[in-house]
Amino acid sequence: MTRETVYLDHNAASPLRPEARAALLAGLELTGNPSSVHAHGRALRNLIETGRQQVARLAGAEPKQVVFTGSATEAITQAIVGGAKAFAAGAVAFSAGEHAAVGKAAEATGLPHWTIGLDADGRIDLDQLAAVLRRADDENVALLVAVHWVNNETGVVQPIERINALVGPTRHTLFVDAVQALGKLPLEFAASAPDMMAVSGHKIGAPAGIGALLVKAHADVVRLIPGGGQEQGRRGGTESAALIAAFGAAADATHYDNATMSAMTAALEAGLKHLAPGTVVFGEHASRIGNVTNFAVPGLGNATAMMALDLMGLSVSSGSACSSGKVGASHVLAAMGVPRDLANCALRVSFGWNSTPTDVDAFLAGFETLLSRQKRGGKAA
């Protein structure tokens, strides 16, 4: 890119960290297959096992609980499709705020879905979760419960301790999508209730194309890709040692500071409310992770606003871009009861490891220009 750009879309993908780039390039220099017993193979195997220890450390997992996958989407699919089969589930229960990967995987199981709603601030409704567990017991159905820890659109932190306390002691299986929580909150996978968790490299500054499923020993039977016995038989296919090394290096380099992130988000929200007093911040009354805000200025459509901001070199998101790059309606905001016309104005700004307060200033300056154009009745773009 030739012009100055400000990247404010870390929840979509965080820029490659220098440590991850160095580990990736070093890994790519190596030759061979990590399953080979000769020196070339052993060198690759070493990279993988070091990466496993580093990712495990960040997730509070034991290294043997880390199964590398090609993405969190793959890990989620393994957990849900593989988990439903391995644990003979009779239904999949998941919240209305899950990433599309969860709903699609649940669909692929062919089992009934039981949806758990969100409240107006984006929190998973614990009464509905409890009701779903009671129903499973009444109908004598083994349930696979899938919830997310931190919402990718709103940053709402789900009451995971209470979810763990509700589902943990039951015979039902608990899967947690921890993609937006990794590196931001202590996951403590080994010491907590979830049977499985999914994480992703590109949200913490590794390249895309590497994720992991964290599994407890009893969930080692959960399989999706049989293949040639890699990852202790839990995920077939020759591992990319370079990507795993980059994931590990990014994990080691992650020192998230929620106070700094929250301060930037608070400054941005205060600035927005000053510029546009009608600004609505979604999930404002819930506990939110510091690095993200999702807001709407009523009457300012997000497709037009994103385009105008893009022309000013400001990369933000609507929080619900679908794979075609079009702006779609947010199922998360819909589940929170946000009216469609307001949801169509939602913009997401997310910070990360290389964000600075000058990014906030740049965004607010651009947004002020956008609003004044809108006021003058001209096109926002």
Ligand code: PLP
């Ligand atoms: N779950 C959440 C909460 C996410 O934010 C994302 C990515 O946006 C995913 C799952 C999918 O991750 P990946 O891109 O590694 O498949």
